Amino acid sequence: MSELITVKEILEYATEFELYRLAHRVFWAVSTQRINLADDSNKLVEVIYDEVAVREMTNRNVLGIGRIKLYVVESFAQYAFYFANNPLEVSMLHREKFGEVTGAVTEAHRLLTKVMYFADLDIQISLIEHRKTIVQFPAYLGHAAAGQYILHRLDQHKGVRGIV
Structure with missing residues (x-):
């Protein structure tokens, strides 16, 4: 029996450990309603990402990761x-x-x-x-x-x- 890991937990982990690209990919998927925070994180592999939009978000550091x-x-x-x-x-x-x-x-x-x-x-x-x-x-x-x-x-x- 495996325990469900949610999209929210993946986003929190990626943000905490400053995994910029992963955090922004997950955030993009949630903010564009491709996936919900409560969903099983396995659904992240099914999302078709707009790589240009994700790269732009990452470059702007929309999530404010790593400022300190x-x-x-x-x-x-x-x-x-x-x-x-x-x-x-x-x-x-x-x-x-x-x-x-x-x-x-x-x-x-x-x-x-x-x-x-x-x-x-x-x-x-x-x-x-x-x-x-x-x-x-x-x-x-x-x-x-x-x-x-x-x-x-x-x-x-x-x-x-x-x-x-």
Whole structure:
């Protein structure tokens, strides 16, 4: 006995994991009434898609997928993690918090699915799930050593562990 996976669940999954093309294809099918959100997701393979319209929606990013990205900055012999719209927001927040001019601001999309331990909060959670809990962006997440998945929040202008 297989459990029904709805079109709505596929759309939510594709949006959450930033599968741009799939999310926009499903959204196009629903918005043009080719399929309903409550339908079995297997019906998606039966839909005849207008690939030009889907590509145009994807290029315009109609669903607003991926506006907030994960960025990493080398800082205090570690790496500072931020959620922001763009590298400029990261640079400005980092300078404001730590008085340190940033070097390269690197987009770290591949780390979004990693489970991180937030030492100051004593929680272990994936960054993609943690992003859902943040209400204001840009947001400083913490510092981690290279190759480590333990984030520590540092005091402003000091580069030492402590409550921020």
